[in-house]
Amino acid sequence: MQEEISRRGFTILDTAGSNHLSCFICGRRREKLYVAPSKSIAFAYKYLGLVIKTHARLCSRHLINDNSEIRESEFINIHSTRRYFPHETVRMFDLFCKFLNLEETPTIFEPFKNLNTLNEFHCKQITSWTVSEFIRFSSYLTSWKKSDGRDKDEIIALYRYYMKKGLTQATVAILRGNTSQREISRYLEQMRHCINQDFVPYFIGIVNRNREFFLSHQTPTCKIIFKLSDEILVLLADG
Numbered sequence: 001m002q003e004e005i006s007r008r009g010f011t012i013l014d015t016a017g018s019n020h021l022s023c024f025i026c027g028r029r030r031e032k033l034y035v036a037p038s039k040s041i042a043f044a045y046k047y048l049g050l051v052i053k054t055h056a057r058l059c060s061r062h063l064i065n066d067n068s069e070i071r072e073s074e075f076i077n078i079h080s081t082r083r084y085f086p087h088e089t090v091r092m093f094d095l096f097c098k099f100l101n102l103e104e105t106p107t108i109f110e111p112f113k114n115l116n117t118l119n120e121f122h123c124k125q126i127t128s129w130t131v132s133e134f135i136r137f138s139s140y141l142t143s144w145k146k147s148d149g150r151d152k153d154e155i156i157a158l159y160r161y162y163m164k165k166g167l168t169q170a171t172v173a174i175l176r177g178n179t180s181q182r183e184i185s186r187y188l189e190q191m192r193h194c195i196n197q198d199f200v201p202y203f204i205g206i207v208n209r210n211r212e213f214f215l216s217h218q219t220p221t222c223k224i225i226f227k228l229s230d231e232i233l234v235l236l237a238d239g
């Protein structure tokens with residue numbers, strides 16, 4: 001790796017590689033490329049310390065539906081190099097950032113990212129569970145791998161709300177914001193898999209039911225055919 005040499009009067013910043021002809025995120029050459037949205041350029045500098053040049057171009061698939069912003073999950077895929085910027089320019093960048101207000105309106109799922117501050121009423125409204133019920137359920141799901149954009153508790157809340165309200169995935173994507181229908185589909189599938197693996201085995205299956213439960217489901221037919229008493233349990237194996 002080339003060693004960075006400090007230059008008098010210059011600051012080194014991570015800078016996204018870009019040109020007019022190809023997408024600066026995936027590198028593809030396309031006929032139709034969009035100019036990087038200003039809001040995302042500001043966001044990248046303020047929160048990620050990354051410079052995206054104003055002439056950078058990208059494909060529409062990295063943008064949210066109205067093309068006004070780059071999806072947050074895409075920032076991780078941006079290749080950057082270290083570039084020199086005059087101190088004065090960087091001071092100006094920093095100064096503008098101080099007055100830049102990019103705060104988003106929190107989505108209905110965001111409060112679940114911090115269970116310590118989660119409000120009881122909100123939890124009930126979204127998941128139909130109390131906070132302690134929510135925490136209990138969440139503690140079962142140990143195989144969930146946290147990664148950018150998919151906090152376990154937020155996705156549990158999203159999954160519950162999706163099931164409870166019978167919404168379409170596209171609607172859930174709008175509610176979550178900055179998310180595509182395909183991403184929602186993937187989150188739901190991952191959550192379903194996680195619940196099936198970590199939660200279901202504790203509550204469903206033969207080991208979780210007693211003898212009386214199975215006796216109560218026995219139909220009179222088999223008792224009559226085989227002349228069995230009420231205490232005899234019949235199991236049919238079809239193979």
Ligand SMILES: [Zn+2]
Nearest residue numbers: 023025026059
């Ligand atoms: Zn692209």
